Amino acid sequence: NAGVMQNPRHLVRRRGQEARLRCSPMKGHSHVYWYRQLPEEGLKFMVYLQKENIIDESGMPKERFSAEFPKEGPSILRIQQVVRGDSAAYFCASSPTDRGGEKLFFGSGTQLSVL
Amino acid sequence: AQTVTQSQPEMSVQEAETVTLSCTYDTSESDYYLFWYKQPPSRQMILVIRQEAYKQQNATENRFSVNFQKAAKSFSLKISDSQLGDAAMYFCAYRSRSNNDMRFGAGTRLTVKP
Numbered sequence: 446n447a448g449v450m451q452n453p454r455h456l457v458r459r460r461g462q463e464a465r466l467r468c469s470p471m472k473g474h475s476h477v478y479w480y481r482q483l484p485e486e487g488l489k490f491m492v493y494l495q496k497e498n499i500i501d502e503s504g505m506p507k508e509r510f511s512a513e514f515p516k517e518g519p520s521i522l523r524i525q526q527v528v529r530g531d532s533a534a535y536f537c538a539s540s541p542t543d544r545g546g547e548k549l550f551f552g553s554g555t556q557l558s559v560l
Numbered sequence: 561a562q563t564v565t566q567s568q569p570e571m572s573v574q575e576a577e578t579v580t581l582s583c584t585y586d587t588s589e590s591d592y593y594l595f596w597y598k599q600p601p602s603r604q605m606i607l608v609i610r611q612e613a614y615k616q617q618n619a620t621e622n623r624f625s626v627n628f629q630k631a632a633k634s635f636s637l638k639i640s641d642s643q644l645g646d647a648a649m650y651f652c653a654y655r656s657r658s659n660n661d662m663r664f665g666a667g668t669r670l671t672v673k674p
Contacts, residue, residue, distance in 0.1 A: 478661070487564070487651050487664030488605075504661065534603065538662075548595065549662060551605035 447472065450519075451537050451552035458527050459560050466522040466555045470539030477520045478549060479512060482534040494520060495543075527559045562587045564654050566665035573642045574673050580627075581637045581668045583652030590614075594628065594635045595653040595662070598646075608650070611635065639670075647672045 450469040458464050470477050475496050480488035490504040494514040505512065509527075514520040524531055534556050538549035563586045573579035585594070596608040611619045611628050618626050623643075627636045639646055652665040 480664075485569075485667070487566075487666045488662075490661035490663065493661065501661065536605065538605075548607050548610055551597075554603045556603075 449474075449537055449539050449550050449552035451535075451555050453555060454553065455556045455558070457558045457560065460528055461526050464524040464527050464531070464557055466524075466535050466537075466557070467519045468522070468537030468539075468552060469519040470537075471541075471550050474539035474541050474550070476540045476543055477514050478538040478540075479520075479522050480536040480538065482536060482554070484533075488536060491522075500543075524557075527557075529559045532557055532559045562589075562592075562654050562656065562663050564652055564663050564665040566652055566668050568668045569666070570669045570671070572671045572673060573639070575642055575644060577642055578638060578640045579642055579670065581639075581650050581652075581670065583635045583637070583665055585633050585635065585652070585654045587633070587654065587656065589656045589658070591658075592654060592656040594626075595655070596624070596626070596635075596637045597651045597653060597664075598648045599651060599667070600648040605651075609637065642672050644672050644674060646670060 477494045479491040482488045492505045492512045493501040509525045511523045534554045536554045538551045540547045565584045592613045594611045598606045598608050609621045609624050623640045625638045649667045651667045653662050655662040
């Protein structure tokens with residue numbers, strides 16, 4: 446059973462471009478979470494999705510950021526018109542249920558660098 | 561709002577010795593879960609240990625154990641017989657039963673000296 450797959454592992458964008466980060470959850474998992482990690486900091490929650498639904502986006506910046514988890518295919522975190530402050534590691538995690546005690550399975554992250 | 565605090569940015573331990581990493585949290589809820597995750601240089605987040613708040617017994621996983629003090633809102637991780645492969649960033653995390661997000665501390669970087 447393959448783990449949570451994220452790609453690309455590294456992504457370089459110039460200011461003003463769009464960044465698209467992909468996440469395929471573990472097989473059988475229908476709950477996806479996105480986190481952002483700045484250097485030397487912990488992970489900060491961004492958004493929680495189930496198939497075709499955004500359940501909680503309280504950690505997502507109001508502008509330029511969007512996320513989706515379509516019926517078919519990976520979850521996508523999209524950042525429009527990137528700025529240098531968007532440079533960070535973005536982690537995706539999945540779980541089979543939405544139970545609060547459920548552990549999250551993490552991908553290896555996408556390191557976004559904005560030039 | 562729930563917050564997780566790790567007051568030790570860096571810790572160092574001699575191989576085969578024991579080290580304890582500290583974590584405190586703030587919450588008004590009574591039903592929640594606590595986790596320790598390890599992040600090696602590969603960046604992969606690996607679950608080390610999990611504790612259910614309603615269980616008084618401290619969780620253990622081989623060389624890893626926790627000291628869970630619910631009243632003090634403290635959740636420290638003890639690593640016994642430290643190995644070189646234990647070197648990593650360690651993150652304490654909190655998740656309530658009613659909330660979707662898992663909240664993380666800022667992390668403790670553990671160095672293991674041979």
